[in-house]
Amino acid sequence: MHSGSPTSGVGRIIAGRYLLLNRLGSGGMGHVWLAHDQRLVCEVALKEIVFRDPDPSGDEREARVARARAEARHAAGLRGHPHVVTVHDVLEHEGLPWIVMEYVTGAVDLKELVETRGPLAPAECARIGLAVLDALTAGHERGVMHRDVKPANILLAPDRSGAPYGRILLTDYGISVQPDAGETRYTLASVLVGTSGYLAPERATGGPPTPAADLFSLGCTLYHGVEGHGPFERESHLAEVTAVVMEEPRPAVRAGALGPVLQALLVKDPGRRPSATEAEAELSRIVTPQAEAYARTQTDLGSQPPSAGVPAAPAPPPPGFGTDGFGPVVASLSGPAHRRRELPRALRAVLAAALGLVLALGGVWYAMAHQKSGGDAASPYGSAVGLSAPLGDGECVLADWPGDRFQGVPRLTPDPSCRDKAPDGQVMAFVAAASADEARRLGPARCEERTQEIRERLADVRSVAVVPTGAGFEAAGRRTACVVLGAHGPVYGPLGDRRKAGSDFTDTANMQRRDCLQTRSDRDARLVSCSGPHDEQVLGFTRLGGDVTLTEARTQSDAACAKDVPPRDYGFDPSVYTSGSWTSQGAWKSGTHFVVCTVRKQNGGTMEGDES
Numbered sequence: 001m002h003s004g005s006p007t008s009g010v011g012r013i014i015a016g017r018y019l020l021l022n023r024l025g026s027g028g029m030g031h032v033w034l035a036h037d038q039r040l041v042c043e044v045a046l047k048e049i050v051f052r053d054p055d056p057s058g059d060e061r062e063a064r065v066a067r068a069r070a071e072a073r074h075a076a077g078l079r080g081h082p083h084v085v086t087v088h089d090v091l092e093h094e095g096l097p098w099i100v101m102e103y104v105t106g107a108v109d110l111k112e113l114v115e116t117r118g119p120l121a122p123a124e125c126a127r128i129g130l131a132v133l134d135a136l137t138a139g140h141e142r143g144v145m146h147r148d149v150k151p152a153n154i155l156l157a158p159d160r161s162g163a164p165y166g167r168i169l170l171t172d173y174g175i176s177v178q179p180d181a182g183e184t185r186y187t188l189a190s191v192l193v194g195t196s197g198y199l200a201p202e203r204a205t206g207g208p209p210t211p212a213a214d215l216f217s218l219g220c221t222l223y224h225g226v227e228g229h230g231p232f233e234r235e236s237h238l239a240e241v242t243a244v245v246m247e248e249p250r251p252a253v254r255a256g257a258l259g260p261v262l263q264a265l266l267v268k269d270p271g272r273r274p275s276a277t278e279a280e281a282e283l284s285r286i287v288t289p290q291a292e293a294y295a296r297t298q299t300d301l302g303s304q305p306p307s308a309g310v311p312a313a314p315a316p317p318p319p320g321f322g323t324d325g326f327g328p329v330v331a332s333l334s335g336p337a338h339r340r341r342e343l344p345r346a347l348r349a350v351l352a353a354a355l356g357l358v359l360a361l362g363g364v365w366y367a368m369a370h371q372k373s374g375g376d377a378a379s380p381y382g383s384a385v386g387l388s389a390p391l392g393d394g395e396c397v398l399a400d401w402p403g404d405r406f407q408g409v410p411r412l413t414p415d416p417s418c419r420d421k422a423p424d425g426q427v428m429a430f431v432a433a434a435s436a437d438e439a440r441r442l443g444p445a446r447c448e449e450r451t452q453e454i455r456e457r458l459a460d461v462r463s464v465a466v467v468p469t470g471a472g473f474e475a476a477g478r479r480t481a482c483v484v485l486g487a488h489g490p491v492y493g494p495l496g497d498r499r500k501a502g503s504d505f506t507d508t509a510n511m512q513r514r515d516c517l518q519t520r521s522d523r524d525a526r527l528v529s530c531s532g533p534h535d536e537q538v539l540g541f542t543r544l545g546g547d548v549t550l551t552e553a554r555t556q557s558d559a560a561c562a563k564d565v566p567p568r569d570y571g572f573d574p575s576v577y578t579s580g581s582w583t584s585q586g587a588w589k590s591g592t593h594f595v596v597c598t599v600r601k602q603n604g605g606t607m608e609g610d611e612s
Contacts, residue, residue, distance in 0.1 A: 001508055001584040003522040009033060009048070014093045018046055018100070026568055034103060044088065047099040083135040085155065085171040104157045104169060110225055111151035119228040122258035126286035128154065129222045131168035133283065136214050137276045145209035148172060149217035150198045151224050196240040197230040201268050204245050212270035215279060219265025226255045231266060235456050257286045380472035384409040391466060391481040393430065394498045396423035399485055406462065418494045419506070425485030426495045428454055433480065436473040443467045443480030450482050454496045457512035459541040459594045460487045489590035501529050508584040508596045511538055517598065525582065533606040536580050536598040540565040544593040550583060553595065557581035561597035570599065578602045
């Protein structure tokens with residue numbers, strides 16, 4: 001394992017007029033600042049369009065400036081709309097474009113609200129949907145498509161009466177476009193414009209921006225609001241794009257009356273989605289009089305989590321998981337746990353052709369049906385799995401596949417140390433069942449749900465449900481074991497909260513997002529608590545080319561992380577912090593070439609607990 005080897009703006013005055021007070025947020029396009037307009041003596045929001053390359057080419061600079069002007073022009077065209085953030089001006093300062101916008105006091109975006117408060121009631125989401133739909137329709141009538149509707153671009157703020165979240169605003173027209181106005185599109189042909197999990201399938205496959213595409217994104221956004229996660233949320237952007245194109249959304253369990261509206265908006269074929277008028281009518285039926293005062297909205301029963309001891313209605317099993325009751329099921333998971341609806345033949349052909357390009361860029365996970373084998377009480381999961389005792393919580397395993405990895409049923413061997421034999425994976429959860437038949441039908445989907453969080457924090461793993469046989473059901477404790485396995489190789493140690501603070505990493509495979517590290521040398525890192533002093537924090541992962549050797553990676557990985565996982569996107573001041581990285585032999589043995597990207601202080605100092 002090996003560690004790879006803009007100034008603060010507070011207090012600056014922009015264009016001789018705007019004093020920067022503090023940074024409100026950051027994103028892929030730049031930073032948003034709270035500023036004081038010294039001429040009008042009021043507060044405004046300033047959007048700074050930044051360049052990833054400190055010395056951008058003339059073409060990139062021209063494109064960024066033109067994009068900022070287009071954003072200001074499109075948003076200014078909607079000036080005065082009650083649900084659109086007002087744009088006052090666009091200017092250039094020291095060669096960089098800045099957009100002067102209305103500062104919305106007390107605003108929180110929908111993504112942050114859901115993260116802090118939890119999923120919203122269906123009536124609340126319907127009210128938000130009506131407001132955003134009104135804003136989108138006003139833009140569509142002017143020929144302006146937003147192209148990036150998502151929770152982070154919807155602001156909720158107190159209204160004039162003081163009702164919390166009573167005011168709803170759509171913001172960030174940064175990638176909007178007027179397709180009928182002959183505008184230049186300032187994006188590369190190979191780059192998907194929008195946010196992966198909220199992008200309409202026809203946009204992901206190269207189709208033009210349309211009102212129907214914005215409505216699909218609105219459906220994804222409202223799904224996030226009522227469910228607490230996106231309908232196509234996956235472990236990587238690539239997996240999300242693939243899910244948007246080829247898979248149905250995960251079944252909504254909290255949506256209640258909003259469910260049919262979401263289902264209609266998320267239809268793959270844009271021609272079958274409801275119009276804005278139809279969507280407005282359906283959303284209006286859900287919004288009750290109480291919903292006009294957000295704080296007093298009654299919660300729809302469909303938005304409540306299942307009561308203790310009362311199981312939620314199960315989703316139908318994924319394709320290929322059916323069994324006849326005589327053998328084990330070891331199901332590798334990745335997609336939504338329900339049957340896909342048939343798409344029109346022409347649309348399927350277009351999506352399949354487009355997905356070919358996606359597949360060429362990286363691996364995609366598919367649900368597998370596995371061989372069956374007989375079993376008895378002495379072999380809880382069947383003779384093919386080979387265990388004579390049920391798996392235990394947190395138990396590490398070695399997996400011996402009969403052919404290619406994740407093809408067929410793996411023979412599992414316990415690895416009590418979770419370290420000495422470079423384990424392939426670990427038992428992360430169990431799901432109980434009333435019968436062996438229920439375990440076969442529902443175990444795989446429930447394991448996917450139980451392991452989703454840990455899979456999202458690791459670079460290259462898959463979830464596998466180890467389901468007991470009929471004869472071994474009682475011996476297995478009447479439950480399915482949810483195992484997380486390395487997708488292309490071992491995980492080299494325990495995962496998630498099974499790891500102990502102070503333990504050394506022998507490989508990067510079990511480093512996960514938000515881990516805090518103490519680094520004693522460029523080849524020696526240990527896991528430490530983020531509440532205390534630490535040297536680095538893991539932000540995410542990137543992947544180097546197949547022709548890059550491990551030796552070369554050790555000199556290229558920092559730059560790759562700075563480009564793909566920049567610390568400023570996570571709120572770290574670029575004048576203080578810099579990108580770091582870790583590489584290991586495991587990722588090169590497996591051929592994945594994954595790199596762990598971290599943030600560290602430029603001066604080599606220690607990061608403190610409140611910085612994480």
